[in-house]
Amino acid sequence: MATSNREVEELIGRQYRHGFTTLVEADSLPPGLNEDIIGALSAKKQEPAFMLEWRLKAYRHWLTMKEPKWAHVHYPPVDFQSIIYYSAPKSQKDRPKSLDEVDPKLLETYEKLGIPLKERELLAGVAVDAVFDSVSVATTFKDKLAELGIIFCSFSEAVQKYPDLVQKYLGSVVPYTDNFYASLNSAVFSDGSFVYVPKGVRCPMELSTYFRINASKTGQFERTLIVADEGAYVRYLEGCTAPMRDENQLHAAVVELVAMKDAQIKYSTVQNWYPGDEQGRGGIYNFVTKRGACRGDSARISWTQIETGSAITWKYPSVILEGDNSVGEFYSVALTNNYQQADTGTKMIHIGKNTRSTIVSKGIAAGHGQNAYRGLVKVLKGARDARNYTQCDSLLMGDKCGAHTFPYIEVKNPTAKVEHEATTSKISEDQLYYLRQRGLSAEDAVSMVVNGFCKEVFKELPMEFAVEAQKLIGVSLEGAVG
């Protein structure tokens, strides 16, 4: 068996050596996935040899894997050979020329969310050259960060400029063998963000993909790597509340966080991709692998996520608590309406002594939405005095939706203290009546109760993000109340 496998690999390897050069010259690669495509992709991005090797190892491993089947997620099969894994950024002429050409529904949502006009153009993919005022702001940011030795750039740039750092940390938290979609991502990821905060440096501003002005669309296989060296601090914001225009149905990103001794990383996400229409057609499949490692003692990683978009969301931002006294946190709001499905949660792996984790998950299911929390709290043998607290609440709106809670708790150390609590209930008619009696409309009353339900999570977000998130919940629930 082993021999024939190697033979096959060699054969594939030979093929790509001959085949890929012509591909590099083309503007876009043809649809499909093989070693030629990966070779061409890597060459186009002028990557060093180690990157190509790593991509190919990931690809070969991916070939041996089966696409996962999840009990609570249903979707038609994905044809991986029909995806285009590299295409040059869309030329200006293909884009809408002004907001007049953009789907009015999208514009209506921007209006409700209060997105500034200039930003609306950017978000809707309108062809604009100098984007908005923040170009200069962004430059100022870059100077300031460089002064402190903080690296914040696109992944492609990092591969070119800081290959040693990339080689050291890439795949160190999410190995290319991790799972079907992480392996695929490792083989074909197009771009993403890279952050390195040196020892003892406290990043003075919130880093956000939002500020990477005019960075070309990172596409469906995004890769993010954030390293906080000893005693460093960084807060990273991903996504934004406005729905982004996107043609790709499948998204399989990987995010890796590394926190060394005494370092702290706070990672916040607002995910509001296209959820599909009222019948659930055409929405994004969002299969993400997010994981952080608290490598050193007293390291701290915190995930906060507001998930209101995508037809299917499958993600479990996790923390591996290796260092003694390290801390992992997960705060999540997941909302499903119409025919959306969300299967999300976290894994907290306690390895070091006196490690702590907190999980607060708030699920809201409306319409025909299906909302599942799936979480693992694992306390390994050496993890003395580990602590976990999990609170997992679901709110149901309407009798066609579903809310499910699947926590796994595995404890191998007697000094551990693990507490899990979950509740599921209908949105309270008494509360809604009370608010309406005070003059609020039915929709505002629902929005207010739901936002109250989510408050513990929102308070983990930066102020302005939290305000946007609240509006987003209101908008996402439209049509959920009769």
Added chain:
Amino acid sequence: MLSIKNLHVSVEGKSILKGINLEVKAGEVHAIMGPNGSGKSTLVHVLAGREGYDVTAGAVTYLGKDLLALRAEERAREGIFLGFQYPVEIPGVSNIYLLKAALNAIRKHRGEEELDAIDFLARVREKLKLVEMKEDFMYRSVNEGFSGGERKRNEILQMAVLEPRLALLDETDSGLDIDALKIVANGVNALRTPERAVVLVTHYQRLLNYIVPDYVHVLVQGRIVKSGDKSLAHELERRGYGWVEAEARA
């Protein structure tokens, strides 16, 4: 202001109100008294627009409008305030946030400008004094962890801020000690103006020592069986409800 004619209401097929007639004019305070289960709370909830009550006959006019055709929030914006007997907890929603949202919804309905944060706070601070509550109270979640007395004072505070035309107070005195009762009564009395009306629902006469009603009605088994002035309340206090019930049957 409010005119109730031959109102019949049933809940899950069971008849609760059996022909209520009541006229409330601006500037008046009406007390509705009656034994437990006589339909007092049903009456105020039907007026406030709670779902689950079937009006099987009769009509209610409020400021010339067909009240029963309006939804609960529309009634609130038209100036009807219900002080709940059991105010519900709403975790995560602060008092101040609710008040601001409610006040602005009402002002918008009236075609008035929304209050800015400074004017709003000034108004709330003034009303807080009226019910003797501290400001930090405003930043706690609506009724969450409040004592019975705090909840009732919170209802009065909301009423004071929202300045309704018609206040319906459902057993606002229940569960209050004498100091809290006085505070609540002060709050209500401060609201008494020639333009406004108050309907008090209560089981005991005690509250009426502090809020003196113009009219007292006795509700028994879904009907107003006796009406009078404040002396009727004293008589009920002295003699209980038995004699009215007996008179009603006679």
Added chain:
Amino acid sequence: MNGEVDTRGDYLQAIRTLEHELPGRNSWMKDLRAAAAARVEAVGFPTVRDEAWKYTNLAALMRQRFLPIASAPSFANEQLERLLPDGLDTYRLVFVNGRLRADLSSPTLGNGEVASSLAQQLRDHPGALEPHLGRVLPDAIHSFAALNTASFVDGACVRLRAGATLERPIHLIYVGVPEALVQPRTLIIAQAGSRATIVEQYVGADGDRYFTNAVTEVVLEQGASIEHYRLQQESGRGFHIGGLYVRGEAQSSFTSHAIDLGGLLVRNDLQVALNAVGAVCTLNGLYVADGRQHIDNHTCIDHAKPGCTSREFYKGVLDGRARAVFSGRVVVQPDAQRTDAEQVNNNLLLSEDAEIDTKPELEIYADDVKCSHGATVGQLDLDQLFYLRARGVDDAAARDLLTFAFANEILQRLRLAPLRATLERLLTTRLLQGRGIRELELL
């Protein structure tokens, strides 16, 4: 090939050799047996790759190749006496090697109530059993339950007429025998409004190796009420896979007390279908394990219809290298509005090498529901410990006392006082390791 397939073959062969002895000659019974055998053949036995078995590795059991044996070694009255809870006055049926021992059993009931051999009932009153036997079990059942259906030889049958109330509990004792596969089958049919208490006790002589593969089905018709005890006190080297499958109709009430003290490798499946409006179930459970014991409790409550209530409370105390698994699933079906479900699982780990895997699950497809679950893993409360020490109890005694109190919270829910007292005594010896009783009495 691998051992698992082999075992499947062995078991299927065993079913065929038992065929002449299997009770029930009717075609429906034959069909039931054949379908069950086909299921064993089709799906084989579970492995850790099956989600429901991911924490319970059966390799050790599969290696043993326990097979049915026809004749059991002697089991005397004295041996029985030692097992009986003091002062518990019951209707008693004793089964050795899965077969009724009339000589050890007390007389059956009068008044049309039945508690007797299932094999005999299958011969005498097949019509009364047909609608229920094998029908409470879900179709997609694991192969152990199917194996029992395909090849049980005997067991207990309890039938209660409408409105009947049993004064005394029914006590079913199942004794394992060395090196054997023992497959007791219990069927309990409680007609409308009937009430009874039923105790199932699984025992074996210490040091005996055997495999009990038990299945119990309970049907509660409208308004019936059953309090069910399952005392699992198998030998320390015994294997036990037990299934309790319950269907509750309108306004019925089912209470289960599942106490696991014995066995080397134990797996219990408890599934309750609340099948009509107003059905109620309460599931209490306690597992106490040490040494290399492995105890796995999988429960599932299916709220199939509106207005049903369930309460579940399981606790575990683990010492030595013991490992326990708790999986509690609560499903609320699309129609089941006004469901009220609560579940709690608390675990205490006493040693460095003990391990617990707990997995409470809520799966909810209706909106007007009130559901909650909670699970904890931890140690003794330090404040309580300090409180006792401040009152002069030494540290070790205080720990023992609190450990006992933790477990006793479940025992206090048992309504049969003599049984409760016996179990408390057992638990005291077990948890307080012979010491501490005096301190306990002093307090």
